[in-house]
Amino acid sequence: MSSLFGLNEFNQLIHVREATRGLACQCRCVVCDEPLVARQGQVREHHFAHASNREPCDSNHESLLHQYAKQLIVQASGLTAPMTPTVARLLALEDHTTSTFLQALSAVQEEVTMGCIRPDLLVVTADGIQVAIEIAYSSFCDLIKVATFEKLNLPALEIDLSRFTPDNFDPDEVKKAVIESLARKNWVWPTAQQQEIETPAPPVSPPQPMVRQYLPEEIINFSGRWVSVKQFSSGDIAVRVVAFDPDLVSLVRSLAKAHRARYNPQYKTWNIPRWGANSVIQQLRQHAQSLQISIGPGSP
Numbered sequence: 001m002s003s004l005f006g007l008n009e010f011n012q013l014i015h016v017r018e019a020t021r022g023l024a025c026q027c028r029c030v031v032c033d034e035p036l037v038a039r040q041g042q043v044r045e046h047h048f049a050h051a052s053n054r055e056p057c058d059s060n061h062e063s064l065l066h067q068y069a070k071q072l073i074v075q076a077s078g079l080t081a082p083m084t085p086t087v088a089r090l091l092a093l094e095d096h097t098t099s100t101f102l103q104a105l106s107a108v109q110e111e112v113t114m115g116c117i118r119p120d121l122l123v124v125t126a127d128g129i130q131v132a133i134e135i136a137y138s139s140f141c142d143l144i145k146v147a148t149f150e151k152l153n154l155p156a157l158e159i160d161l162s163r164f165t166p167d168n169f170d171p172d173e174v175k176k177a178v179i180e181s182l183a184r185k186n187w188v189w190p191t192a193q194q195q196e197i198e199t200p201a202p203p204v205s206p207p208q209p210m211v212r213q214y215l216p217e218e219i220i221n222f223s224g225r226w227v228s229v230k231q232f233s234s235g236d237i238a239v240r241v242v243a244f245d246p247d248l249v250s251l252v253r254s255l256a257k258a259h260r261a262r263y264n265p266q267y268k269t270w271n272i273p274r275w276g277a278n279s280v281i282q283q284l285r286q287h288a289q290s291l292q293i294s295i296g297p298g299s300p
């Protein structure tokens, strides 16, 4: 098999169609590092050949396509993704009606191990939320992998590049498919079914008495004044001051706002996205503890 990809002088993977013809391509073999020539004649398919004329090295189209697509996302500092209400909520985005550009910024990590899986890319949104990107060519995310994403509460976007076979590889088309296009991009978690179940988040009925609540709840005691913290299955938390107390209300409000929370007037809760949940809980506990220390156990 002839080689369609080479490494240019900046150590970036380029397709032979993007290369300058001949030795001027300044490319090296992805396998053996030997100089390459870009053969772009009329008769044979364009390909790279070793400058020494040696037989081409064996390379794997799928793994090079993976690498090529990842490089595109890194270069573009992100990619456009379709949006659904559930995904938007996980990503702490205000608007879930339009597709969104997932800003990768500097935090694009390749092949990071998360639990027992290793997503192709881990991008981090402007709000600091991690999103896994999976490049699919011959194999797609299976149920085990999807279950792991769910367990990790890690939204995962799969990009189907199966049509870009060696014989059908137009670098411009690949770039469009990876960065701009919404077609063949699919959230493998959370899935469409979960979205239907989870979307009607705020129930219409008035708040139920405490015993009727099924969400796990932590009561943080601020010297006799309470803050309730409930965790949703998404990892988001709802924080509520149980009895009205202006100081406590203002403390919770400032913590919530610092973590891009939204106020739910029906339940009088601040709903804090999962990425800020732990930090808010820790800070509330610390405040509660320092209050107890300053007042002391024997105080009135």
Ligand SMILES: [Zn+2]
Pocket (backbone or CB within 6 Å): 029, 030, 031, 032, 033, 034, 050, 056, 057
């Ligand atoms: Zn080689």
